[in-house]
Amino acid sequence: MSERIFRKILVANRGEIAVRVIRACREMGIVSVAVFSEADRAARHVRLADEAWPIGPPRAADSYLRIDRVIDAARASGADAVHPGYGFLAENAGFARACEEAGLVFIGPRSQTIALVGEKTSARRLAVAAGLPVVPGTLEPLVDDAAIRREAERIGFPLMLKAAAGGGGKGLRLVASAAELVSAAGRARSEARSAFGDDRVYVEKALVRPRHVEIQVMADHHGNVVHLFERECSIQRRHQKVVEETPSPLLTPDLRARMGMLAVALVRKSGYVNAGTLEFLMDESREPYFLEMNTRLQVEHPVTELVTGVDLVKLQIGIAQGEPLPFAQADLVQRGHAIECRVYAEDPDAGFLPCPGRILALRVPGGPGIRDDSGVEEGDEVPSYYDPLVSKLVAWGEDRASAIARMRRAVREYKVLGIKTTLPFFERVLRHPDFLAGRIDTSFVERLGREKQAEEERPWAVAAAAAAIGALARRRAARTTPGAGPAPSAWRREGRREAMGGRG
Numbered sequence: 392m393s394e395r396i397f398r399k400i401l402v403a404n405r406g407e408i409a410v411r412v413i414r415a416c417r418e419m420g421i422v423s424v425a426v427f428s429e430a431d432r433a434a435r436h437v438r439l440a441d442e443a444w445p446i447g448p449p450r451a452a453d454s455y456l457r458i459d460r461v462i463d464a465a466r467a468s469g470a471d472a473v474h475p476g477y478g479f480l481a482e483n484a485g486f487a488r489a490c491e492e493a494g495l496v497f498i499g500p501r502s503q504t505i506a507l508v509g510e511k512t513s514a515r516r517l518a519v520a521a522g523l524p525v526v527p528g529t530l531e532p533l534v535d536d537a538a539i540r541r542e543a544e545r546i547g548f549p550l551m552l553k554a555a556a557g558g559g560g561k562g563l564r565l566v567a568s569a570a571e572l573v574s575a576a577g578r579a580r581s582e583a584r585s586a587f588g589d590d591r592v593y594v595e596k597a598l599v600r601p602r603h604v605e606i607q608v609m610a611d612h613h614g615n616v617v618h619l620f621e622r623e624c625s626i627q628r629r630h631q632k633v634v635e636e637t638p639s640p641l642l643t644p645d646l647r648a649r650m651g652m653l654a655v656a657l658v659r660k661s662g663y664v665n666a667g668t669l670e671f672l673m674d675e676s677r678e679p680y681f682l683e684m685n686t687r688l689q690v691e692h693p694v695t696e697l698v699t700g701v702d703l704v705k706l707q708i709g710i711a712q713g714e715p716l717p718f719a720q721a722d723l724v725q726r727g728h729a730i731e732c733r734v735y736a737e738d739p740d741a742g743f744l745p746c747p748g749r750i751l752a753l754r755v756p757g758g759p760g761i762r763d764d765s766g767v768e769e770g771d772e773v774p775s776y777y778d779p780l781v782s783k784l785v786a787w788g789e790d791r792a793s794a795i796a797r798m799r800r801a802v803r804e805y806k807v808l809g810i811k812t813t814l815p816f817f818e819r820v821l822r823h824p825d826f827l828a829g830r831i832d833t834s835f836v837e838r839l840g841r842e843k844q845a846e847e848e849r850p851w852a853v854a855a856a857a858a859a860i861g862a863l864a865r866r867r868a869a870r871t872t873p874g875a876g877p878a879p880s881a882w883r884r885e886g887r888r889e890a891m892g893g894r895g
């Protein structure tokens with residue numbers, strides 16, 4: 392692979408990730424080209440880019456997902472390369488191939504690799520061949536109910552039915568017993584058919600309350616492969632991550648090294664290049680199982696950037712230009728701790744209902760250890776057509792406790808008027824005893840919701856308990872610190888903040 396220098400990159404995305412890529416281009420002296428739908432004429436990514444090309448009506452299917460229109464814009468603008476961001480066409484092998492055929496460098500893996508790894512059973516076969524542990528299950532897609540029944544009997548219950556073409560929870564079904572199998576299989580297959588145009592499914596033994604840990608990898612065109620450690624992603628809601636962090640409170644140095652080596656082994660086996668992420672599930676005994684591989688830059692990449700000091704987007708561009716990785720595995724260390732909160736335009740008090748609209752006022756936190764990757768500014772409209780992610784708030788600290796303290800401080804500094812956001816939800820997460828202790832699994836958000844509901848249904852009991860604790864604390868303070876009046880306890884400070892309604 393010979394090296395070439397990109398003069399111009401088209402960013403085939405919108406929102407905060409388009410802004411992120413445009414920033415990397417600017418730092419590298421590369422001209423950036425934005426594309427935009429009619430709903431995004433005045434969007435921040437359009438304002439920040441050097442050039443912008445329209446690609447169609449507001450609906451993503453008519454604009455950001457239109458391979459032909461994005462390729463036309465890339466050609467017309469004279470771009471050398473295309474960065475797909477995440478979502479939209481980022482893991483579409485057909486789009487990567489269209490770029491290759493148009494003489495544009497797709498900043499990501501080769502189209503054949505995307506196809507190979509994107510089909511979940513072929514990724515599982517690849518993982519087995521590379522020596523990775525996978526959840527017991529089938530290694531080939533199942534095409535009819537008889538095959539599903541046969542495999543289910545072999546594997547046992549509870550089991551998961553998954554779409555072979557899938558990912559992101561679509562076509563996913565937990566099946567507790569044989570009695571539910573046939574109807575669950577029917578639903579999984581029709582869901583898979585409408586989401587992916589492919590109704591093949593496969594079967595895996597279900598892990599109970601698993602943890603989700605992923606490993607970031609990077610590979611160049613010269614056979615160099617590294618991993619950039621893990622991200623803990625167990626805090627999810629309906630297959631949507633909401634809080635991510637690194638290092639994972641769960642991993643030991645040995646386990647981290649082992650998972651890193653497994654990830655590198657799969658990358659080598661598949662001839663993978665550029666950035667990728669291997670998802671692992673871990674059971675209660677902390678045994679990791681390879682789940683699937685994402686062939687793109689992930690939303691949560693900033694936490695890895697903050698603890699490794701590596702700019703993953705610049706690295707992606709460098710690799711696509713044919714440059715060798717500028718460091719070896721032994722040069723990489725994790726320094727400190729980073730946490731990301733995804734700020735969505737959603738109402739956490741209304742079941743996370745999307746809340747598009749105009750941002751009337753915005754105060755973005757800053758200061759030591761805080762990074763805000765945002766797709767919007769004050770006065771901007773959050774359109775209803777796309778993912779409602781408005782920003783990613785990321786905090787770095789020397790250790791987990793300092794990162795959490797900084798994040799709490801930053802969440803309270805953050806003010807968004809005009810739309811509801813998930814910021815108040817993070818205040819609850821960041822003070823929850825299970826989160827503080829690192830006791831997080833994939834049922835954490837659900838548990839938090841149940842606890843909040845229980846609290847609201849017992850206002851009298853809670854108030855009585857708080858009053859009793861307050862009285863006790865005041866008596867103690869009066870006894871143990873002679874002369875000092877009743878100290879305002881942490882309980883009372885929290886209580887007062889809640890009484891004032893939290894944020895505006």
Ligand code: MV4
Binds near residue numbers: 627630682
């Ligand atoms: C599983 C599982 C339990 N057992 N597979 C959900 C999304 C997809 N990437 C994989 N998912 C799961 N696969 C087996 N064999 C549980 C989940 C799962 C989950 C995984 C990670 C984070 C949150 C989750 C929420 C529900 C189910």
